[in-house]
Amino acid sequence: MLKQILSRSGLIARGVLDDFRQLLSPPLCIGCDRDLAAGDPVFCNACLESLNSKCAGTGPVCPFCGWHDLNNRQCRFCSKSFKIRLYYWGRYEDELVQYIGKFKFQGVLELGIRLTDEALKRLANLLCENYYDYVIPVPLHGSRRRKRDYNQSDIIAKIVSMAINAIYIPDSIFRVRSTRQQAKIKNEDRRWKNVENAFSLTSGSDIDFNRKKVLIVDDIVTTGATIYEVSKPIREKDPEMIDVFSLAYAG
């Protein structure tokens, strides 16, 4: 018994010591694990510079083929009368893969907030030119949402909506069935099949999309299949415009 009490008090003492150490030692850069200089709680200057030199902010491009000149036909979606346009911060490669992964799967929410802020420094002006009415995050399926406890696209969308002064609407679209992660599927046809008819307007939702400008928000756009499917029920309501904002583009 005495042994148990002693070992438990040892654990508590160690815990207090760890807290104390954390208080004394400066936090580490999420990118390189070096001590952070005062002022930035997430990145050191070198990591931030490297990130921003690769992620310049681009758009609008076609989310299905990445083509810039949307009036010049490039893929079957660019050539359709209703265009969806994508604005993204950087290519889904190098450290952006690592950081989005930490934000999405390891619960490092302050990293997601910071990445979104950086992305908006490059893209907010371009987005503001379009005066969006609504900002809508790509929803997670209920089961995955319960497992993860948060939807990374909700967090990004909320920050974007505040920056561009549009209404954030998290619950107008829902995922009717669970789907696999698009990034894990290599075959393009399978990616389209995976999300086919996976989204629907939430019943009882009285959002009026008619003649409205809508910005859909996702953390990563891969083939554009998810965006196409999320936009389907909105397109049926005759919006004026559907654009997309993402941190990264992997297409």
Ligand SMILES: [Zn+2]
């Ligand atoms: Zn660093």
Ligand SMILES: [Zn+2]
């Ligand atoms: Zn295209």
